[in-house]
Amino acid sequence: xxxxxxxxxxxxxxxxxxxxxxxxxxxxxxxxxxxxxxxxxxxxxxxxxxxxxxxxxxxxx
Numbered sequence: 001x002x003x004x005x006x007x008x009x010x011x012x013x014x015x016x017x018x019x020x021x022x023x024x025x026x027x028x029x030x031x032x033x034x035x036x037x038x039x040x041x042x043x044x045x046x047x048x049x050x051x052x053x054x055x056x057x058x059x060x061x
Contacts, residue, residue: 007035024052
């Protein structure tokens with residue numbers, strides 16, 4: 001998942017970065033780093049975010 005995909009999915013669901021972080025069980029700054037491309041993001045965090053989106057009914061490819 002790219003940062004722009006993450007941001008688009010998050011906004012489609014009406015979730016803030018903090019809300020997504022809470023639902024995925026990851027640090028808020030990790031969502032910010034991915035959303036805005038400002039730093040390295042651990043692949044395990046990307047997987048957790050993808051799971052949160054999938055649980056909400058969005059499957060990212």
